[in-house]
Amino acid sequence: MRIIVAAFEETLELGLQKPGQVVPMIPTFVFGWPTGQESGDYLALDLGGTNLRVCLVTLSGEGKFELTQTKYRLTEEQKQEDGSKLFDFCADCVAGFIRAHIGDKDGSIKEGQELALGFTFSYPCTQDRIDQGTLIRWTKGFGAPNVEGRDVAELFRNAMAKHHLPVTLTAIINDTTGALIASHYVNPRTKIGVIFGTGCNAAYMEKVEKIEKINHLNLLDEDPEAEIAINCEWGAFDSFVHQHLPRTKYDQIVDESSNKPGEQAFEKLIAGRYLGEIMRLVICDLIDEGVLFLGQNTYKIEIPYSFDTAFLSLMESDPTDELLTIIGLFTFFFGLETTLAERQFFRALSRLIGRRAARLSACGIAAIVSKKGYLDEGCAVAADGSLYSKYPGFADRVHEGLVDIFGVKGKNIVTHHAEDGSGVGSAIIAAMTKKRRDEQKFMKC
């Protein structure tokens, strides 16, 4: 793990020095921390790996807020069909949400009220300004054509233009940056934001003087102390070269059969999108060897991605001696009978996969901690995503990993559940940006 951390740290450094690196270390143009006094009404649009969400966030300062939201499930087709349709869907949802809430009984949106919108678009985008973002590549199984290499802010604005609504897109935000800022708004000890969900990634605050690749923007002339949140896009660590992370043959199959072979090498060992698939591939291998489910019809479990990562959590938390949850899971979803010994094996296997994911996650966090020198004073790490919030013991295993890397001082680094970054974080960032613009600071960004 220490060897991985050292390589990780070097990679992060390189991403800050030069543009176009595998781990792109994207400056987000979110300048510094929120004051906690940000206030007002904001819209937030959140295009995640699984859902689309529209929120109205009312910030009332002193780290307080209220939020109203509507969630829409994204279908697999929507992730693959032309990008213009995806952005039309986003715009339709925002328009529908506004219409539903204009002058409603709480009077949440007033007729004609101008609203700033923060768009949480959680895919790697390079940014020249905060209200622009060029998609480097889709991740998390998305493949919608005609979006990679294009400015997603422009695509969204074009789609919104059809609705003639008084909404201004103020910022393109990553979910990790949102988690970092929202959590710092309520707990200023927060120094790192991480997402362990369908995908995985982290953000932290960096001194502009350390980001060599943006020297040409001369930001230090305006403020020599300036800091910018960095969206690391660490899921790409070790992509293509596969030099630093130990991979099994199952990891290689997950990679090669994905829509993006070679890419997101770190993410494919950790994120919720892939853990169930790793488990399924091990099971299928044992079926091929004739060790499991002899004489039973196994076609259902042979369907790629049919084994949800949530099943791993369920198997790990089965409280019964007979492992009744596991019996139910295999009969209900796959029509398969299991013996007690098999169920114990499946449970052990899910522990192994979940524990590896958590320990590798600890390596990523440790790389940032070590780079920033946070170990002695300690820091809080705001974490979110289904794996972090729903997988039993994930957080404990991350903490255990940090102690294995740093020794007892690793206890100074504590993860906690992040505030809603993609909703509240996005609103705070919209508010911070508006204030910065009003004060005429870093106007080109």
Ligand code: BGC
């Ligand atoms: C994306 C990141 C995102 C992470 C967590 C990754 O696949 O590239 O932008 O932060 O998933 O949602």
